[in-house]
Amino acid sequence: CADIAMYHSKNSGRNTFNFYNETMEVVALEMHQLIADLQNAVENEEFYLQYQPQFSTLTGELVSLEALVRWQHPTKGFIPPNDFIPLAESSGIIVKLGRWILMEACRMLARLHKEMGAEIRIAVNVSPVQFAADHGFLEAVRDALQETGLDGACLDLEITESAIMQSGQVALETLQSMKALNVNVSMDDFGTGYSSLAALRDMPIDQLKIDKAFIDHILGGGREHSIIKAMLALAKELDIEVVAEGVETNAQLKFLKLLRCDLVQGYLMSKPLSEDNLFEFIRQHAESPVF
Ligand code: C2E
Ligand code: MG
Ligand code: MG
Ligand code: MG
Secondary structure (H helix, E strand, O other): HHHHHHHHHHHHOOOOHHHHHHHHHHHHHHHHHHHHHHHOOOOOEEEEEEEEEEEOOOOOOEEEEEEOOOOOOOOOOOEEHHHHHHHHHHOHHHHHHHHHHHHHHHHHHHHHHHOOOOOOOEEEEEEHHHHHOOOOHHHHHHHHHHOOOOOOEEEEEEEEHHHHHOOHHHHHHHHHHHHHOEEEEEEEEEEEEEEEOOHHOOOOEEEEEHHHHHOOOOOOOOOHHHHHHHHHHHHHHHOOEEEEEOOOOOHHHHHHHHOOOEEOOOOOOOOOOHHHHHHHHHHHHHHHOOO
C-alpha cells in the first residue's frame, strides 16, 4: 500500500490528495489491528479503571466517583479512551467491555464501603451502543448490584445527551427500566449537542453533567455565563442535580459555588486516581478537605 501511495504522489502533482490517501490507508490498518487487539484485551487484563472524585459545593464532601477506563496496550503503551472507545463501539466489543467496567466499578465501591464506611456513589459511563442496542444491559446492571450487594441508589449511570436524544421513545422506556432498579440516571456531556427542554421534562433524569467545553467559558462574560445560570435555575426547579465537569481554576469553583451548582469534578480538586491512590485520597480528604 505504501508503494502505491508513493507511486501516486510521484506521478501526480496533487501531493496533498495522495498524502491524504496514504494516511487514510495507514489509519485503516492501525484501526484494524487495534480492534483485533481489543478483542482479547479484557481476558488479558489490559484494562483498568481510574476514579475521579465529585464534591458537593455546599459541604465539600466527596459524593461520587466517576469510573474512567484505561487501556495499557502490551506494545503500544497507554491508549486513551477517546482513541479506543469508538473502535470498541463500532466493533461491538463495547458490550463485553462495558459489562466488565460496570462490575469492576461496583466491586471497587463495595470494597470502599466495607473498608472505609463511606457513603459514596459510583458513576459509570454507558456507551450509546450499550444504551441503544445491548438488550442484556439492564440484566447486567441488576447482576452487578446483586453480586456486590450495592443499592441502586449508589450507582449513577452516565448516558450522553446525544444518545438520549437520538433514541426517543425507546430511550424513555430504557430509562424507566433503569429507574425501576433505583439507579440514578445522569445526562453526560450536557451542553454539547441538541439540548432539548422537552427531554428534561419527559425523561426521568436525576442529574445533568455540564461538559468541560462549556465550563471553560463560564467566566468569559459571554452567553455561557447567562446560560449556565438559567440552566441551574431550571435544574433546581425540576429537582435535577447538576455536576460541573472539568473545573480547573479557583475562579470557576467560586463562581459555581455562588450559583449553587451541586457538584464539581475536575483537575482543580483531583485528577482521576488509581484505586490505591483513591483510598489514600479519601483518608487525606477526611483530615484536610480539598476545599
Ligand atoms: P466523559 O465521560 O465526559 O469523562 C470526562 C473526561 O474529562 C475524562 O477524560 C476526565 O479525565 C476528563 N476530565 C475531568 N476533569 C478534567 C479537567 O479538569 N481537565 C481536563 N482537561 N479533563 C478533565 P477521559 O478519562 O480521557 O475520558 C474521555 C471520554 O471517554 C469520557 O468522557 C467518556 O466519553 C469516555 N469514557 C471514559 N471511560 C469510559 C468508560 O468506562 N465507558 C465508556 N463507555 N466511555 C468512557
Ligand atoms: Mg462521563
Ligand atoms: Mg462528560
Ligand atoms: Mg465527555
